[in-house]
Amino acid sequence: MDNKQIAITRFGDEDVLAIQSNSIPEPGAGEVLVKVAFAGINPIDVKTRSGLGWAADQNKDKLPWVPGYDISGTVVRCGEEAVRFQVADQVAGFIGFPLKGGGYSQYISVPESELSYVPPSVTLEAAAVLPLAGQTAVQALNKAQVKEGDRVLILAGAGGVGHLAVQIAVAAKAEVYTTCSEENLDYLATLGAHAINYNFAPVSERLEDVDVLIDLVGGQTALDALKCLRDQATVVTVPTITAEMICEKAKLLGFHAMGMLVDPDPEQLDTMLYMVGVGLLKTEIQHVYPMNEVQEAHRQVATGHTRGKILLDMQC
Numbered sequence: 400m401d402n403k404q405i406a407i408t409r410f411g412d413e414d415v416l417a418i419q420s421n422s423i424p425e426p427g428a429g430e431v432l433v434k435v436a437f438a439g440i441n442p443i444d445v446k447t448r449s450g451l452g453w454a455a456d457q458n459k460d461k462l463p464w465v466p467g468y469d470i471s472g473t474v475v476r477c478g479e480e481a482v483r484f485q486v487a488d489q490v491a492g493f494i495g496f497p498l499k500g501g502g503y504s505q506y507i508s509v510p511e512s513e514l515s516y517v518p519p520s521v522t523l524e525a526a527a528v529l530p531l532a533g534q535t536a537v538q539a540l541n542k543a544q545v546k547e548g549d550r551v552l553i554l555a556g557a558g559g560v561g562h563l564a565v566q567i568a569v570a571a572k573a574e575v576y577t578t579c580s581e582e583n584l585d586y587l588a589t590l591g592a593h594a595i596n597y598n599f600a601p602v603s604e605r606l607e608d609v610d611v612l613i614d615l616v617g618g619q620t621a622l623d624a625l626k627c628l629r630d631q632a633t634v635v636t637v638p639t640i641t642a643e644m645i646c647e648k649a650k651l652l653g654f655h656a657m658g659m660l661v662d663p664d665p666e667q668l669d670t671m672l673y674m675v676g677v678g679l680l681k682t683e684i685q686h687v688y689p690m691n692e693v694q695e696a697h698r699q700v701a702t703g704h705t706r707g708k709i710l711l712d713m714q715c
């Protein structure tokens with residue numbers, strides 16, 4: 400049996416994404432072989448495929464490269480010394496980050512330390528939404544030390560990271576404001592946020608006295624949002640490309656400002672899977688594409704206007 404993977408042999412537009420066939424890998428010591436059901440697509444996959452950013456720079460001599468950091472699926476074989484999981488367990492993980500990737504595969508051997516058990520109450524689709532985006536949301540809110548009663552502004556609440564960050568901040572009893580286009584106003588209101596249409600007017604004309612800014616957009620949009628903050632407020636800016644510029648400006652204005660790079664933490668994924676299982680966290684999936692439509696899936700993520708996540712179905 401073949402292991403189909405989506406690989407790039409050079410950087411470029413969506414057309415460089417091609418299906419290749421390999422043999423199914425054997426799990427090494429401490430690894431399990433996962434039959435991948437769904438692979439999540441993140442903006443970093445699109446950026447790296449285009450040859451932009453540090454992950455592309457580090458991988459340029461290692462092509463062909465299989466993208467993908469988010470997987471959910473079923474354990475089909477256990478390597479020696481793998482003790483946490485058994486065959487038929489359902490698992491999810493934020494794998495191979497930042498350089499190895501590999502998630503756009505039908506089968507992949509993964510160190511079991513990178514995986515979380517998916518409880519029966521959580522679908523494999525929902526599990527594939529959470530790894531990179533969910534851990535980014537949690538880590539950004541943790542860095543900002545969001546607490547009960549804080550007025551928190553989350554730019555881009557409707558995206559992969561944003562829809563989870565909004566819900567986690569609401570669960571922490573923060574007063575949550577978020578920006579989106581008109582199409583997403585009702586959706587974000589149902590998640591418990593005060594939603595602000597960024598096309599109507601800059602957010603700085605609509606909001607003040609904000610304690611924490613979680614920036615998921617960057618650039619001029621983030622600079623404008625700094626005008627909403629109270630003295631001594633905290634800024635966490637997540638897009639890496641403009642982080643330095645935004646932190647510099649924010650610090651000049653007297654704010655506590657920091658960028659971040661998400662760090663895989665399976666325990667955070669365990670917690671989010673539990674929250675989804677008991678109904679405390681809702682995952683949003685705009686569309687699931689069959690793996691042979693990966694080019695279309697990348698085109699959608701590249702629009703920057705996906706609600707929730709885009710997944711690849713790796714078994715059809």
Ligand SMILES: NC(=O)c1ccc[n+]([C@@H]2O[C@H](COP(=O)([O-])OP(=O)(O)OC[C@H]3O[C@@H](n4cnc5c(N)ncnc54)[C@H](OP(=O)(O)O)[C@@H]3O)[C@@H](O)[C@H]2O)c1
Pocket residue numbers: 441442443531532535554555556557558559560561578579580581582583597615616620637638639659660661700703704705706707
């Ligand atoms: N540093 C790290 O470790 C790290 C980790 C994860 C992600 N990131 C970065 O963080 C950013 C967000 O990631 P993501 O996965 O959430 O992206 P995403 O899912 O592609 O975000 C799409 C969302 O952005 C919203 N949006 C677009 N322009 C906007 C604007 N001007 N104002 C408000 N909302 C806007 C869209 O809402 P509308 O359709 O309503 O416009 C859409 O729902 C990306 O730049 C990503 O590369 C960095």
